[in-house]
Amino acid sequence: MSSALMPTYARQPVGFSRGEGVWLFDTEGRRYLDTTAGIAVCGLGHAHPAVAEAIADQARTLVHTSNLYQVPLQEKLGEALRDVSGMELCFFGNSGAEANEAAIKLARLFAHKHKGISEPAIIVMENSFHGRTLATLSATGNKKIQDGFGPLVPGFVRVPFDDVAAIEKAAAENPNIVAILVEPIQGESGVRAPAAGIAPYLEALHAICDKNDWLLMLDEIQTGNGRTGKYFAYQHSAILPDVVSTAKGLGNGFPIGACLVRGKARDLFGPGNHGTTYGGTPLACRAALTTIEELRKGPIDNARVMGERIRSGFLNTLGDLGVTVEGAGLMLGVVLPKPCGELVARAREDGVLLIVSAENRIRLLPPLIINGEEADLLVEKISALVRTFLNEGAAA
Numbered sequence: 180m181s182s183a184l185m186p187t188y189a190r191q192p193v194g195f196s197r198g199e200g201v202w203l204f205d206t207e208g209r210r211y212l213d214t215t216a217g218i219a220v221c222g223l224g225h226a227h228p229a230v231a232e233a234i235a236d237q238a239r240t241l242v243h244t245s246n247l248y249q250v251p252l253q254e255k256l257g258e259a260l261r262d263v264s265g266m267e268l269c270f271f272g273n274s275g276a277e278a279n280e281a282a283i284k285l286a287r288l289f290a291h292k293h294k295g296i297s298e299p300a301i302i303v304m305e306n307s308f309h310g311r312t313l314a315t316l317s318a319t320g321n322k323k324i325q326d327g328f329g330p331l332v333p334g335f336v337r338v339p340f341d342d343v344a345a346i347e348k349a350a351a352e353n354p355n356i357v358a359i360l361v362e363p364i365q366g367e368s369g370v371r372a373p374a375a376g377i378a379p380y381l382e383a384l385h386a387i388c389d390k391n392d393w394l395l396m397l398d399e400i401q402t403g404n405g406r407t408g409k410y411f412a413y414q415h416s417a418i419l420p421d422v423v424s425t426a427k428g429l430g431n432g433f434p435i436g437a438c439l440v441r442g443k444a445r446d447l448f449g450p451g452n453h454g455t456t457y458g459g460t461p462l463a464c465r466a467a468l469t470t471i472e473e474l475r476k477g478p479i480d481n482a483r484v485m486g487e488r489i490r491s492g493f494l495n496t497l498g499d500l501g502v503t504v505e506g507a508g509l510m511l512g513v514v515l516p517k518p519c520g521e522l523v524a525r526a527r528e529d530g531v532l533l534i535v536s537a538e539n540r541i542r543l544l545p546p547l548i549i550n551g552e553e554a555d556l557l558v559e560k561i562s563a564l565v566r567t568f569l570n571e572g573a574a575a
C-alpha cells in the first residue's frame with residue numbers, strides 16, 4: 180500500500196522499535212550505534228530512565244492547562260534555564276523554528292519601540308539554518324530551503340559566517356540593522372566552526388552589537404543543552420548574548436523550545452505580544468526539567484572528554500588521508516576530501532547511523548552519555564569505512 184504521508188523527507192529504508200542509550204534497534208531487532216541522537220536531540224540517549232519516569236508520572240498527573248493560567252512547572256523550568264544560562268527571562272514554544280520566530284519578533288519590537296526604525300533588518304549568515312517557517316527559512320542561508328516559497332520575509336541582511344569585517348561593512352552601509360542572529364557553530368551546513376574558535380568570534384560580535392546598540396541573538400538550538408561541552412556554546416567565551424534560542428536537546432526528544440532574553444531584550448514582550456497554545460505545558464516542562472537535571476550530573480563534561488577522544492581518534496586513523504575534524508564537544512564534522520553521501524547507507528549496513536551534510540562532511544552528534552568503549556567503536560567503524568571509501572577513489 181502506498182504511504183499516507185506527504186513525501187517531505189527522503190527517508191532511509193529502516194525504522195526503529197526501541198532504543199537504549201546510544202543504541203537503536205530496528206523492527207527486526209538489529210542493533211545500530213546512533214551517532215545522530217535524533218539530530219542533536221537525545222543528549223541523554225534513548226529511553227533515559229529518569230526522563231521516561233518523569234514523562235510517565237507527569238502524564239498521569241497533569242498534561243496541559245494552557246497559558247490562561249499559572250503553570251508552576253513553567254516557572255520552575257524558567258528558573259532552571261536562568262541558572263544554566265545566565266539569561267533573565269524565558270518564553271516557551273514547541274520547536275526550534277518557533278524559538279527563532281520569537282527572537283526575530285523581539286528584534287523587530289526592539290527596533291520599533293527603542294530605535295524608531297520602521298523597517299528593521301537582522302544580520303544573518305551564509306550557510307546558516309534557522310528553521311522552516313516563513314520567517315526562519317528567510318533567515319536561513321540556503322537557497323534550496325527557500326526555493327518555491329517566495330516572497331521571502333524581508334528584513335535580513337546576509338554576510339559570510341566568521342567574517343567580522345563583513346558585518347562592520349554592513350553596519351556602515353545600513354542604518355536599519357538592529358540585531359545579529361548567528362549559530363555559534365553552524366550545524367545543518369555540516370558543523371562549521373569559527374576558524375579562530377568560538378570565543379574570539381562571539382566576543383567580536385558582542386563588541387559590534389554593543390557599539391551599534393544591536394541585539395546579539397544566538398541560535399543555540401543545535402549547539403545548546405551540553406552538545407559542545409558547555410551548557411550553551413557561548414559559555415566557551417566571556418560574553419552573554421541578549422537573546423538565545425534553544426530547543427532540540429532541551430526535552431531529550433519531548434518537543435519543547437525556548438527563547439531566553441536578558442539586558443536590553445528583557446522587557447520587550449508584554450501581554451498579548453506573543454503566545455502559543457502548547458508552549459510550556461506541564462508535561463513538556465517536566466521532561467525538560469529532568470533533562471537539565473540529568474545533563475548537569477555529568478553528560479556535559481562527558482561531551483567534552485569524549486569529543487576530544489573521538490576527534491583525536493579520527494585524526495590518528497585518517498589524518499594521513501587529508502581528513503580533518505571541526506567542531507566542539509560532541510558536535511563534530513569529519514571533513515573528507517570528496518563528497519561522501521554514499522557512506523550513510525554503507526554505515527547503516529555496518530550497524531552505524533550517521534548524517535552526511537554539505538556533501539563531504541560526516542556530522543557526528545552522538546548522545547552525550549556515550550562511553551569510552553562506544554566512542555572507540557564509533558571511530559573504529561567509521562574510520563574503516565572512510566579509509567575503504569577514499570582508497571576506492573584513489574584506485575579509480
Ligand SMILES: Cc1ncc(COP(=O)(O)O)c(C=O)c1O
Pocket residue numbers: 274275276277279308309310311362366367398399400401402426427
Ligand atoms: C541551528 C538550528 N536552528 C533552528 C532549527 C530548527 O529547529 P526545529 O526543526 O525544531 O524547528 C534547527 C534544526 O535543525 C537548527 O539546527
